[in-house]
Amino acid sequence: MRRQTIRRAGVVTLAMTGLLGIGLPVQADANRLASTCDATFFCLYEHDDYAGAKETFLFTSNGCVNVGALNNKASSMRNTTAGRIQFYNSANCAGSYGYAAAPRSSDSDLTNNGFDNLTSSVKRVNP
Ligand SMILES: [Ca+2]
Numbered sequence: 191m192r193r194q195t196i197r198r199a200g201v202v203t204l205a206m207t208g209l210l211g212i213g214l215p216v217q218a219d220a221n222r223l224a225s226t227c228d229a230t231f232f233c234l235y236e237h238d239d240y241a242g243a244k245e246t247f248l249f250t251s252n253g254c255v256n257v258g259a260l261n262n263k264a265s266s267m268r269n270t271t272a273g274r275i276q277f278y279n280s281a282n283c284a285g286s287y288g289y290a291a292a293p294r295s296s297d298s299d300l301t302n303n304g305f306d307n308l309t310s311s312v313k314r315v316n317p
């Protein structure tokens with residue numbers, strides 16, 4: 191767990207260094223938005239380390255949402271919500287969930303949780 195945290199910190203540092211190298215403020219803003227998950231959102235990413243396409247979910251209450259473009263493609267996630275997010279292999283949160291993200295947590299690689307490229311729906315529940 192500690193090792194993962196350190197690795198994540200390294201990724202953030204690299205991303206910030208990359209932004210410093212960009213001269214145009216507008217472009218830097220766009221990159222920063224693309225690489226983060228704004229507060230109260232839940233975000234799935236196509237690749238490890240929050241790379242590739244991103245799908246953003248806004249949960250206004252607890253409930254289930256089917257994954258769209260990233261169905262069976264999500265490889266990392268950020269949960270900035272106060273809720274726990276459960277990951278399902280099937281649509282409509284059918285069956286039992288295969289992975290759960292704690293409130294305000296992130297995971298740069300879902301492979302070690304056995305849930306890489308499987309997520310088809312997500313459900314927010316009380317932590
Ligand atoms: Ca993937």
Ligand SMILES: [Ca+2]
Nearest residue numbers: 279308309310
């Ligand atoms: Ca699936």
